[in-house]
Amino acid sequence: MMTNYFLSAFRSLTKRGRNHGMKILSLGVGLAMGLVLIAKVFFEQSYDTFYPDADRIYRMNEIYVINGELKNHEQVSGGVAVGMRQDVAGVQQATRCTWIYIGNVYTDDKKKISINMIAADDSFFNVLPRPMLQGNAEKILSAPRGDRLIMVSKALADKLGGDVVGKILRAENWGGEVLTIGGVFETIPENATLKYDAVISIDLLRTPDFDGTMNWIGNDRYMAFVKLQPGVSADSLSDAMHAMQEKHQDLEQLKKAGVELSYSLTPLNDLHDSLPEVRRMTWLLLLLAFALVFTAVMNYVLIVVSSLVSRTKEVAVHKCYGASGRDIVRMILSETFLHLILSLLLAVALILAFRATVEELLDASLGALFTTRSLIFLFAICLVVFLTAGLLPGRLFARIPVAAAFRHFSTHRRRWKLALLAVQFMAVGFLLSLLVVIALQYRRMIDDDPGYRYENLAYVSMGGIDSTLRRKLIDEAQRLPELSAVSTFYQPFFTGTSGNNVYLPNDSRELFNIADLYECGNGFLEALEVPIIAGKSFTEDVAWSHEVMVSQRFVDKMKAFADWRDGAVGKQILVTEHSGANNDEPFTICGVYDDIRIGTIQEEDERPSILFYSSDPEESNYLLLKFHHMTPEAMQHVRQELQKLMPDREVELCDWRAEMAARYADTQRFRNAVMIGVVITLLISLVGLMGYTGDEINRRRKEIAVRKINGATLGEVLHLFERDIIRIAAPALVVGCGAAAYVATLWQTGFSEKISLAWYLFALSGLLLLCLIVVVVALHVRRAAAENPVKSIKSE
Numbered sequence: 001m002m003t004n005y006f007l008s009a010f011r012s013l014t015k016r017g018r019n020h021g022m023k024i025l026s027l028g029v030g031l032a033m034g035l036v037l038i039a040k041v042f043f044e045q046s047y048d049t050f051y052p053d054a055d056r057i058y059r060m061n062e063i064y065v066i067n068g069e070l071k072n073h074e075q076v077s078g079g080v081a082v083g084m085r086q087d088v089a090g091v092q093q094a095t096r097c098t099w100i101y102i103g104n105v106y107t108d109d110k111k112k113i114s115i116n117m118i119a120a121d122d123s124f125f126n127v128l129p130r131p132m133l134q135g136n137a138e139k140i141l142s143a144p145r146g147d148r149l150i151m152v153s154k155a156l157a158d159k160l161g162g163d164v165v166g167k168i169l170r171a172e173n174w175g176g177e178v179l180t181i182g183g184v185f186e187t188i189p190e191n192a193t194l195k196y197d198a199v200i201s202i203d204l205l206r207t208p209d210f211d212g213t214m215n216w217i218g219n220d221r222y223m224a225f226v227k228l229q230p231g232v233s234a235d236s237l238s239d240a241m242h243a244m245q246e247k248h249q250d251l252e253q254l255k256k257a258g259v260e261l262s263y264s265l266t267p268l269n270d271l272h273d274s275l276p277e278v279r280r281m282t283w284l285l286l287l288l289a290f291a292l293v294f295t296a297v298m299n300y301v302l303i304v305v306s307s308l309v310s311r312t313k314e315v316a317v318h319k320c321y322g323a324s325g326r327d328i329v330r331m332i333l334s335e336t337f338l339h340l341i342l343s344l345l346l347a348v349a350l351i352l353a354f355r356a357t358v359e360e361l362l363d364a365s366l367g368a369l370f371t372t373r374s375l376i377f378l379f380a381i382c383l384v385v386f387l388t389a390g391l392l393p394g395r396l397f398a399r400i401p402v403a404a405a406f407r408h409f410s411t412h413r414r415r416w417k418l419a420l421l422a423v424q425f426m427a428v429g430f431l432l433s434l435l436v437v438i439a440l441q442y443r444r445m446i447d448d449d450p451g452y453r454y455e456n457l458a459y460v461s462m463g464g465i466d467s468t469l470r471r472k473l474i475d476e477a478q479r480l481p482e483l484s485a486v487s488t489f490y491q492p493f494f495t496g497t498s499g500n501n502v503y504l505p506n507d508s509r510e511l512f513n514i515a516d517l518y519e520c521g522n523g524f525l526e527a528l529e530v531p532i533i534a535g536k537s538f539t540e541d542v543a544w545s546h547e548v549m550v551s552q553r554f555v556d557k558m559k560a561f562a563d564w565r566d567g568a569v570g571k572q573i574l575v576t577e578h579s580g581a582n583n584d585e586p587f588t589i590c591g592v593y594d595d596i597r598i599g600t601i602q603e604e605d606e607r608p609s610i611l612f613y614s615s616d617p618e619e620s621n622y623l624l625l626k627f628h629h630m631t632p633e634a635m636q637h638v639r640q641e642l643q644k645l646m647p648d649r650e651v652e653l654c655d656w657r658a659e660m661a662a663r664y665a666d667t668q669r670f671r672n673a674v675m676i677g678v679v680i681t682l683l684i685s686l687v688g689l690m691g692y693t694g695d696e697i698n699r700r701r702k703e704i705a706v707r708k709i710n711g712a713t714l715g716e717v718l719h720l721f722e723r724d725i726i727r728i729a730a731p732a733l734v735v736g737c738g739a740a741a742y743v744a745t746l747w748q749t750g751f752s753e754k755i756s757l758a759w760y761l762f763a764l765s766g767l768l769l770l771c772l773i774v775v776v777v778a779l780h781v782r783r784a785a786a787e788n789p790v791k792s793i794k795s796e
Contacts, residue, residue, distance in 0.1 A: 022691070023303050024339050026684045028346030030296020031385070033680050035378050036351060037289035037673070039369040040362045041282050042377055047191045047272035051128060053227065056092075058234055058265035060084070060224040065260040066501075066512055067560075074223070076263065078202075079214040079248065081224035085123070087244040090232040095123040096222040100200065103463065104650075105169040105179075112650065113159055115171075117150070117198040119205055125185075127227045128194070134165050135183020145203045149182035153197040157184045172464045172649050190368040193271045194223070216248045217261075218576070221498075226265065234265040257510040277602065277750050281670065284434075284747060288677050291427040293381070295681045297389050299688040300339070302420040304332075304393040329394035336390035340382065361673055363666070417692050418724065422732040424685040425773070429736025430743075431678045433765040437744040438671045440755045446661045448753070450493065450597035452528040456484075456627040457656035458635065459492065460642065463621055464649075470617035472645055474521075480641060482627055482634040488521035488620035494660045496599045499607060503574040504562060505586050511561050514554065514575070515598045515607040519614035525549070525593060527626045535569035535591030538613035545613040548573065548587040553595050554608035568592055578612065587612070597752075600663045604752040630655070686776055689725075693780045696721060721781045722774055729773050737762040 048054055060080060062073040078096060085094035097120035105115050122142040125132075133154060140149045150169065157164045164181050171177040179200065188195050205213055212219035228234065241263055245251060254261055272278055351358055351366070359365055370378075462470050470488075477486040491497055499513045522540045525532065534555075538547050555568045564571060572586040579585040598605040614620065627634055635653050643651045741762050748754045 020339065022687060023300050024342045024346060026303075026687050027296050027300050027339065027389075028343035029350065029680055030292050030299075030684055031343055031382075032347035032350040033677060034289045034293035034296070035347060035381065036358055036362065036369065037285050037292070037677075038378060038381060039374050040364065041285050041289070042374040043191055043362075043364055043369050044278060044282050044285075045273055046371075046373070048193055048268045050189050050191070051268065054268055056228045056230065056232075057127060057268040058226050058228065059268060059271060060226065061264045061266055062220060063262045063264055066510055067258045069512065071513070073220065075220050076222055076224045077215040077217060077220045078212055078222050079216045080263065081121075081222065081226070082214065083216070083244045083248055084224070084226050084241070087247060088237055088240045090229050090237055090240065092227045092229045093123055093126045094224065094226040095121055095127045096202070096224045097121070097124055097194075097199075098202075098205075098222045100205070101171055101174045101177075103172065103174065103461070105171050106649070107160065107170075108168055111160070113156065113169075115156065115169075115198050116196050117171075117200060118194075118196045119200050119202045121202045124199065127225045130188065131186040133184045133186060137183065137185065140182045141199070141201045143182070143201055143203070145201070145206060147182075148177070148179050148204070149201065150179040151183040151185055151199045152181055153187040154184055155187040156197045157181075174464055177464075190364055193268070217254075225268070234267070237265070257508055259510050277666075280747055280750060281666070284670070284743065285673070287743065288431065288674060291431055292677055292681055293385065295424050295427045295684050297385055298420045298423050299684045300389045301392050302417055302424075302688045303691050304336075304389075305416050305420070329391070332394035333386075333390040336386060336394075340386050340389070344382065361669055361676075363669060417695075418728045421685075421688060421692060421725075422728045424681075424688055425729050425732035425769070426736040426739075428678070428681050428685050429733040429766055429769055430740045431674060431681055431736075432769060433737045433740035433762045434744060435671070435674045435678050436761055436765050437740070437747075437755070437757065438667070438674055440761075441748065441751065442664065442667050442671050444753060444755050445601050445664045445667060445751075448597070448601060448660070451594055452493075452530045452596050454528070454656045454660065456630040457528070458625045458627065458630065458638075458653050459489075459656060460623045460625065460651060460653060461621065462488075462617065462623055465646070467616065467618040469645065470623075473623055473642060474617060476641060476645060477623065477625060477638070480638055482629075482638055483625055484628050485523055485527040485624075485626035487524040487527050487624040488519075488617050489524055489622050489624055490518035490520065490620055492622070492656065492659065493517070493596060493598055494600055494663055496603070496605055497609075500576045500578065503576075503579075503583060505572050505574060509561070512557055513607060515605050515609040516575070516577070517598075517609055517611045519612045519619040521614065521617065521620060521624075524624065525611075527624060530596060531594040532591050533594050534567055535589070537591055539590070540613070541615055542613075543615065545615075546585075546587050547590040547613055548575070549591045549593055549611045549613075550589055551593055551595050551609045553606075554610060555592055557608050575610065600660075601751050601753045602664065602667070606752075625653070686772075689773065689776055690780055693721065693725075693777050718778055718781055722777055725773060725777050726770070729770055733766040733769055737766045740765075 048057075051057060059074070060076050062076045064071050064073070075098075076096075081094045081096035084091050097118045099117075100119040101115065101117040103115065104112050106112055120141060122138045124141060125137040135151065137151065140151050143149045152160070152164065160167060160181075164184060167181045169179045169181065171179065185199075188197070202213055205211075212221075228237075245261070245263075249261070251261070266274075273282070355366060362369065460473070462473065465473070474486060474488070477483055497515050497517055500516045501513055502511045503509065504511065525537055532549075533552060535549075538545060538549065550568060550573075555564065558564060558568065562571070568589050569591065571589050573589065574583050574586055576583060578587065593611070596609065598607070598609055617623075625638065627638075635655075639651050639653045741757060744757055748757070
C-alpha cells in the first residue's frame with residue numbers, strides 16, 4: 001500500500017504547477033546550513049567526552065582571597081597535584097602539565113614544523129590517556145633531563161614523514177633546544193580542551209638555578225588534573241584537601257600576609273561548555289539554526305498550501321474512488337518524504353561542495369562535526385521536519401470535500417499563507433538586525449583603541465638567538481630607512497600576560513596581583529605612543545635598572561594600602577620574581593602611564609600593569625619595528641635585510657594590527673555564519689513571498705481586470721496587494737528586530753567595550769526589509785497589472 005503512495009509521489013515530480021523544484025531547493029539550502037550549525041552546537045557540547053572515565057576526571061582550581069578580594073585561578077603550583085595523589089584518599093591518580101613551547105621546530109634536513117608542546121609528569125597519560133603508537137609514555141616522561149626526549153602526535157609525525165622515532169628536532173625560539181623523538185601517541189581530537197601535539201618530561205623545567213616543579217606556593221603555572229576513585233564525589237574531598245594544605249603550606253603565615261588559599265575541582269566535561277563565551281555562542285548558533293530550518297520548513301508548507309487551489313479537484317476525485325482522509329494524509333506524507341530525501345541529498349552535496357568554507361566557518365572538520373552521535377541527533381531533527389512539513393498541509397488537504405469534484409470549490413487559505421509569511425519575515429528581521437550588531441561590534445574590535453598606537457608596528461621573535469646576534473639585529477634594524485623606531489619587549493599586549501604580586505617595603509602584606517609586562521628596551525613606550533601622565537620614562541642605557549613604571553590603575557589600586565597623596569612617582573615597591581629570592585630588592589616608580597588594554601576586548605585582563613626596563617636584549621623575546629609607512633614592499637625589504645643575519649632560520653615579520661585582529665577570529669566566523677544565514681533566510685522568504693503573490697494574482701486576475709476597466713490606476717492595483725502584506729510584515733519585523741535587540745544585549749555581556757545598541761539600528765534594519773518586501777511585491781504585481789484586462793477576462 002505504501003509503495004503505491006511513493007510511486008504516486010515520484011510520478012508527481014514531473015507534473016507542472018507543483019513547484020517541486022522550488023520546494024526542494026529552498027528546503028535543501030535551509031537544511032544544509034541549519035544542520036551544520038546544529039552539528040557545531042553538538043560538537044561544542046561533546047568536549048573531552050572521548051577520554052575513558054571522563055566523568056571521574058577533574059581540573060584543580062586555585063581560589064585565593066587577597067585583602068578581601070576573591071580570585072579564581074585555573075592553574076596551581078607544581079607540588080599540589082603530587083600532594084593530591086599522595087595525601088588525599090579517594091584520588092586514584094593525579095598529574096600536572098604546563099605549556100612550554102609554541103612555535104617552530106626544524107629537522108636536520110631544515111624542514112620547518114609548527115608545534116604546540118607541553119611539559120608533563122609521568123602520570124599524565126594515566127589521567128588523560130592517549131593510545132601510544134610507538135614508545136612508552138611513562139619511560140619518556142620520567143627520563144632524565146639530559147635525554148631530551150619528546151613524544152609527538154601521529155598528525156605531527158605524518159608531517160615529519162617516515163619513521164620519526166630517533167629523529168632530532170631543534171626548537172628555534174627555545175634557545176635552539178635539541179630534542180629527540182622517543183614516541184608517537186594518537187592525535188588529540190578536535191573536541192579537546194587541552195590541545196597539544198608534543199609532550200616532554202617536566203624534568204626539563206629544572207635548572208641548576210631554579211626548580212619550581214614541586215613548589216607549594218608560587219610558580220602556579222601548572223594545570224593539574226585528578227582522577228577520582230569510582231563512586232567518590234569531588235565535594236567529599238574538601239576536608240582532605242584542606243588537611244593536605246595544612247601539611248605542606250604555612251596557612252597562618254599566608255593569613256598574616258593577607259592571603260587565604262584553597263582549591264576546588266571542576267569536572268573535565270564542564271571545562272569548555274561552562275565558559276560564558278561558549279554558552280553565549282552555543283545559544284546564538286542554536287537560534288540561527290532554528291531560524292534557518294524553521295524558515296525553510298515554513299516556506300515548504302507555504303508552497304504546498306498555495307497549491308491547494310490547483311489540487312482541490314484531484315484530491316476530491318481520490319475521495320470519490322474511496323480514499324479516506326487518512327489516505328490523503330499518507331499521500332501528502334509520501335510526497336513530503338520524497339522531497340525531504342531529495343532536499344537532504346542536495347544539502348549533503350552543498351556541504352561537500354563548500355567543505356572548505358564550512359570547516360573554516362565553524363572551525364572544525366566535517367569528520368569532527370558529523371559523528372555517529374551527532375548524526376543520530378540530526379536524524380531526529382529531520383524527523384521533526386518531516387512530520388511538521390507533512391502533517392500540517394496533509395490535514396488541510398484531507399478536509400477537501402468530495403463535492404469539489406463536481407462543482408466549483410474555492411478555498412485560498414489566505415490566513416494560513418499570511419501567517420506562514422509572517423513567521424519567515426520575523427526570522428529575517430531577527431537575523432538581519434543581529435547581523436548589523438555583530439558586524440558593528442566586530443568593526444569596533446578590530447579598530448580598537450587599546451591606549452597605544454599599533455599602526456605601522458611589526459615585531460620579530462628573537463627566541464633561541466644569543467645576545468650577540470640580538471644586538472646585531474637591533475643595530476641593523478636601526479640603520480634601515482623604512483623604520484622610524486626600533487626597540488625590544490617581552491610579549492605583545494594582546495596575548496595577555498602572567499602575573500606577580502606587589503608588596504611595600506617593610507610590610508609583609510601581599511597587596512594585589514598585577515599583569516607583569518616584564519622588560520622593555522630603549523624608546524619602547526615612545527614607539528607605541530603610550531601617554532605618560534606622571535613622572536618620566538626609564539633612564540636608558542644603564543646596566544641594571546631599579547626603576548619601574550606603573551599604570552594609572554596601579555596607582556588607583558594602591559590608594560587602599562598606602563597614602564600616596566603626593567603621587568606615585570618616587571615611591572618604592574617590591575614585586576615577586578623581580579625583587580630577588582628573598583623579595584628584598586625594591587624598585588622605584590619613575591613614571592605612570594595611562595591604562596592600556598592587556599588581552600582583548602573579549603578577554604581583557606583588568607589587573608593593574610607594570611613595566612620594567614633592561615638594556616640587555618637577552619631579557620626580551622621580541623624585536624619591535626615601527627615603520628614610517630608599513631607597505632608590503634617595506635616589510636619585504638626589512639625582512640630580507642634581517643634574514644641576511646640569520647641564514648639558518650626563517651625570519652617572520654608579524655604585523656601587530658593583523659595579529660591583534662586574528663584574536664577576534666571567532667567573532668569574525670560568527671559574523672560570517674550569521675551573514676550567510678541572513679542571505680539564505682532572506683532568499684527563502686522572498687521565494688515564499690513571490691509564490692504567495694503569484695497565487696493571489698492568479699486567483700484575483702479577473703478582479704484586477706474589472707478594476708482596471710472601471711478606471712483603477714496602477715497604484716490602486718498595487719495597493720490592493722501591498723496592504724495585506726504590509727499588515728503582516730510590519731508587526732512581524734517589529735517582533736523580529738525586538739528579539740534581536742534582546743539577544744544582542746546578552747551577546748555583548750562578554751565584551752569590555754561595546755557598541756551602543758541604539759534603537760535606530762533595529763528600526764533601519766526593519767525598514768530596509770519592509771521596503772524590500774514592498775518592492776518585490778510591486779514588481780510581481782506590476783507585470784499582472786500591465787496585462788490587457790480584456791484578455792484576462794476572456795481567459796477566465
